[in-house]
Amino acid sequence: MPHQILKVMSSNKIILRNDQIELIEELANVHERIGMPPAMSKILGLLAISDETELTFDQIKDTLELSKSAVSQALNHLLMSKRLSYKTKIGDRKRYFHLRIVDWDIHILEQFEGVSSLITVFKKIIANRPAETVEFNQNLEQMTNFLSLVHSQVIALHQKIEKKKS
Amino acid sequence: MPHQILKVMSSNKIILRNDQIELIEELANVHERIGMPPAMSKILGLLAISDETELTFDQIKDTLELSKSAVSQALNHLLMSKRLSYKTKIGDRKRYFHLRIVDWDIHILEQFEGVSSLITVFKKIIANRPAETVEFNQNLEQMTNFLSLVHSQVIALHQKIEKKKS
């Protein structure tokens, strides 16, 4: 006769204040607006707001009330896209996930890649437009110039900050 | 006996060179990457690249091979979000849709609202974090400061351009 198997189902849910829950949702909403799926957005929110900056798989799962696989997939996606990292501790098999906030700059700069590609396409478009649509072309050029200016300013700002660090 | 109804189905498809088609798709892809649905993205692409900057409903529909309702809904969405506008001509019932490229700046500034709301949330988060997570809090502050700086620089750049216009 086989042993009786009993599942203990201990919850690893972490306790959050109401204002923390609201902030998590607010930050998650910002991420969702720029196209990130809900589960990933909530994880980023939780890791930014919870008092502990490093949380385990099950803490995330139980606190956000998501399935294991949803958490697994979201975490791996966030790890690959360099938004998260994790630590391990000796004598502990769990991973402790945390925001890669130390390199916040590489992430912001990456976002800015979108602007670069816009500039690139616009330049190609300008080169291909007929000369007749004068006003249209001028506006397109002004816009592209503005974007280029913004882009270089941001790069410059970032380099200033880099120098301060060293 | 009722008349025979014959549909003429004249196509209003406009002719595009291959390089134009590629550019339309490239620009549309940029828009899709930032979360805009395909039909809307393609319309923006078409209106930026086609030799004629003002196209009718049916030209858009036939050129992009979309259904009437898809075009109708996409156009209305783009009109409401101020990405497009249209003109009419006397003795012509059609509307001629075109990019609102004259006010490219108000549109770009609107996009930047996203950065503002990020800054706002981050500031709230900083105010709510426990003092213990020192390094985390510092990084969060540095990031927020950088974003604020970028934001004000962009506003400043825009105002410089505004002055030049007047």
Add this chain to the structure above:
DNA sequence: AAAATGGTTCTTTTTTTTGTGAACTAAAAA
């Protein structure tokens, strides 16, 4: 008055995206 034009609106279908649940795995603990 009938038909055509230039769309709009509503319902349905298709496609895509997210997330679930169950089975599985590798390593560690009992």
Add this chain to the structure above:
DNA sequence: TTTTTAGTTCACAAAAAAAAGAACCATTTT
């Protein structure tokens, strides 16, 4: 050796987003 832990992976379901289709509507043209 069996169980437990800490996840991963896969097939599927639910939900949401896009687009299609058809009916409709207000003008305008015939």
